[in-house]
Amino acid sequence: MNAESLPILFRAPELSAFAREAESALARAEAENWGYQMAPSSRGGGNYYGQATVPTGLRNVVKISAGAAFSVALKGDGTVVAWEGPSPVPNGLADVVDISAGYSDSFLALKSNGSVVGWGNNSNEQSDIPAELGNVVGIVSGAYRSIAIRDASSDLAPTVTTQPLSKSATTGASVSFSVVIQSGTAPNTYQWRRSGFLIAGATSPTYTIDSVSADNAGSYDVLIANHLGSITSAAATLTVSPPSITTQPVSQSAVTAGTATFSVAATGTEPMKYQWRKDGTAI
Numbered sequence: 001m002n003a004e005s006l007p008i009l010f011r012a013p014e015l016s017a018f019a020r021e022a023e024s025a026l027a028r029a030e031a032e033n034w035g036y037q038m039a040p041s042s043r044g045g046g047n048y049y050g051q052a053t054v055p056t057g058l059r060n061v062v063k064i065s066a067g068a069a070f071s072v073a074l075k076g077d078g079t080v081v082a083w084e085g086p087s088p089v090p091n092g093l094a095d096v097v098d099i100s101a102g103y104s105d106s107f108l109a110l111k112s113n114g115s116v117v118g119w120g121n122n123s124n125e126q127s128d129i130p131a132e133l134g135n136v137v138g139i140v141s142g143a144y145r146s147i148a149i150r151d152a153s154s155d156l157a158p159t160v161t162t163q164p165l166s167k168s169a170t171t172g173a174s175v176s177f178s179v180v181i182q183s184g185t186a187p188n189t190y191q192w193r194r195s196g197f198l199i200a201g202a203t204s205p206t207y208t209i210d211s212v213s214a215d216n217a218g219s220y221d222v223l224i225a226n227h228l229g230s231i232t233s234a235a236a237t238l239t240v241s242p243p244s245i246t247t248q249p250v251s252q253s254a255v256t257a258g259t260a261t262f263s264v265a266a267t268g269t270e271p272m273k274y275q276w277r278k279d280g281t282a283i
Contacts, residue, residue, distance in 0.1 A: 050084040065101035065141075070120070072107060074099045080109055087120035102126065102141035108148075110139045116148055132186035157228040158184025164220060164236035169212045170243045170268035177220050178206040179233050184226050191223045214240050243268030 047053060051071045058081060063074040072082045078095045082088060087105055096117075098110040106121040114135045118127035124144040138149035162180035169175045181188060192202035195218040199207065202222075209216050217240040222233045247265035254260040266272060276283045 053083070055081065055083050063099055065099050065107075067101040067105040067107070067120070068103050070101065070105045070107070072099050072101055074109075078112070082107075090117060090119050093117060098139055100139045100141040102146070103143040106141055106144075106146070108139045108141045108146055110136055114151070118146065130187075152185075152227075155185040155226075155228060156183040158182075158188050158224045158226055158231055160224070160231065160233050163234040164222065166237040166239075168239045168241070170241055170272065171213060172243075172273050173212050173268070173270070174208065174210050175212050175216075175238060176206055176208040177222075177236055177238075179222050179224070180205070181224055184224070185228070186226070188224060188226045192220060193223065194218045194220055209238075212238070212240050216240055241268075243272050 051066060051069055054071075054073075058073060060076040061073045062076050065072050065074075070082060070084055070087055072080055072089070074080055074096055078097070080089045080093055080096055080099060087107060093109060095112045096109045097112050100108045102108075102121070104121045104123070104126075106127045107119050108127075109117045111117065114137070116129050116133060116136050116139060118129045118141075120127055122128060126141070126144055126146045133148060133150065135151045135154070136148045137151050140147040158181045160179060161182040162178070164177040164179055167175050167177070177192070179190070190203050190205055192199045192207040194216075205222075207220070207222070217238055219235045219237050221235045224231050224233065243266045245264060245266045247263070249262040249264050252260040252262065262276070264274070
């Protein structure tokens with residue numbers, strides 16, 4: 001009997017509409033992953049926990065996936081059924097179009113709106129879905145790492161709509177610089193600079209100096225970036241000047257045990273701090 005006359009024992013099914021969409025999206029997609037990648041294990045399969053014992057009456061299944069001690073099935077109505085193991089399916093999970101189980105019993109479900117739901121083992125945060133993750137067209141759950149393929153064709157680079165404003169402040173005052181962006185696809189990162197030098201820890205849309213000193217004077221801008229590129233905001237100048245006394249204290253004469261009052265008036269950026277001294281020593 002030659003190879004051409006052999007009977008067909010198994011015919012691979014045609015790609016589902018979802019699989020075809022994922023395949024066609026690869027050319028314009030980017031991959032995102034999280035968690036920890038572990039070297040392959042030598043442990044074999046089995047039915048130690050009943051994970052290979054399919055629930056009676058399970059029908060209309062369009063995909064199955066298995067972890068070490070847990071199995072899941074995706075049904076045609078968009079719901080997920082799981083059996084054995086310690087990780088039940090999240091309540092209300094619906095509209096699912098794909099599932100993936102990791103060896104360490106971590107699980108991913110891809111919903112029709114492009115969002116991802118994760119549950120099960122989270123020892124390396126592989127089940128924590130990044131808050132900004134969306135437009136996903138494919139998922140893979142590994143032992144300690146999860147991967148999502150997302151459609152990035154509609155992603156946008158950040159653009160600045162509100163630039164930082166120059167400020168004038170007196171010594172000791174609090175000053176903030178802020179920037180507002182539009183259309184940047186998350187996640188967007190921020191890094192403030194003073195006179196071209198990076199400011200440690202200044203990585204949010206607003207940068208605040210709690211107590212200004214003369215050393216803080218200079219030019220401030222912020223670098224904003226996402227996966228499509230980076231931009232730099234316009235520069236804002238901080239001018240620092242000391243408070244100005246407008247009314248000086250007046251000398252006083254008083255009898256023993258009498259009362260003497262000294263006062264001063266000053267202009268500057270609030271809040272201003274006052275410290276009286278006697279013969280050069282703080283009171």
